[in-house]
Amino acid sequence: MSKVKYYYDPESLSYRKVERKKRRTFKYVMVFLMAAALFGFFANFIIGQYIESPKEKALKRELQNMKFQYEILNKKMDEAEAVLANVADRDNNIYRVYFEANPIPEAQRKAGFGGINRYKDLEGYDNSKLIIESNKRIDILQKQIVVQSKSLDEIAALAEEKEKLLAAIPAIQPVSNEDLTRMASGYGMRTDPFTKARKMHWGMDFTAPRGTPVYASGDGKVVRADSRASGYGKHIRIDHGFGYTSLYAHLFKYNVRKNQKVKRGDLIGFVGSTGRSEAPHLHYEIFKDGKRINPVNFYYGSLTAEEFSKMLEHASLENQSLD
Structure with missing residues (x-):
């Protein structure tokens, strides 16, 4: 009251x-x-x-943990960027050089993202800057990985083609040295054995006894095995792909048929003296894109340096050819 x-x-x-x-x-x-x-x-x-409440203490711990996790994430991204940079360097300066591919420009590898603000939804928070920067680095890193992945896919395809090329390109002597009597005549101006006039000799003549094995100088498909070409007698033509064709003339007999696929070193025929030939020998030619080229440059797969030097010396002599 x-x-x-x-x-x-x-x-x-x-x-x-x-x-x-x-x-x-x-x-x-x-x-x-x-x-x-x-x-x-x-x-x-x-x-x-x-004075902090229990809830505030929990939130503060969570925030500190988040910052710590972002620091770890950034360190991992630093390591990933360093590894990717090393791979990109090898890609441009080793792989793409070896396979004759143009290097990928640095601007293309490290290009950002244009257009609208991709990170607008991340703005307005206490740690927006940290979150946005981390997301930017991850996005750019992902893009670089995609670029590098496509580059390696291209290199793998080029390597596969290179492997096919290395297997297909004529690379061995069609008559083995053990069976060879001598390398009679090389590519260039030579004396015709019948007319004694100087004319272009488009291949190399390997003297060997009748019946000596003749081998395919590279992988390919037999496109001709007949005697319907003037002067060649019984001869074989192998299409190696990539613009290369090899021809083996004056054969005694065949060991392959038209459209047959062969591998380098397969026995395809035997030395003879059919067609316009003075004595048993193999006349060997190589075509690149339809043009005859010097076969002497295509024996790296079967001759030592000494044997090749000796062959080069004999092939350069302007003697009489055998066909």
Whole structure:
């Protein structure tokens, strides 16, 4: 029960009861509530600044862990970028050079992303900068990996073609040295055995006894095995692909037929003296894109350096050919 208050009225010379007005009471109540609210606000602010709640502590630990994980992620990206840079360097300066492919420009390898802001949804957070930069690095790294992957696919295809080329290109002597009597005549201007006039000799003549084995100088398909070409007698032509064709003339007999596929070193026929020939020998020619070229450059697969030097010396002599 609230106390009753009185005041002295000098006019009536008596004590009168103090009557509290409702308006003043309301004012006091509002002042009290405002003061209480201000006190609560400041108290909460001070407590919030210096005293962490369990939830705030958990969130703070989670944030610190997230920053730590991003630091680890960035270190891993540094390592991945270093490895990828090494692969790109070898790709441009070794693989693509060896397979005669143009290097990939640095601008293409490290190109960013144009157009609209890809990271707009990541803006507006306390750690937006860290998150956006990490996402940018990951996106660029992924793009570089895609570029490098496509490059290696191209190199693999080129390597497969190179392997086929190396297997197909004429690379061995069609008559083995053990069976060879001598290398009679080379590519170039030679004396015709019948007319004694100087004319172009388009191949190489290997003197050997009749019936000496003749071998395919590279992988390919037999496109001719007949005697319908003037002067060649019984002869074989092998299409090696990549623009290369080899011809084996003046044969005694065949060991293959038309359209048959052969491998380097396969026995395809035997030395003879058919057609326009003075004595048993093999006349050997190589064509590249339909043009005759010097066969002397295509024996790296069967001759030593000494044997090749000796052959080169004999092939350069301007003697009489055998056909």
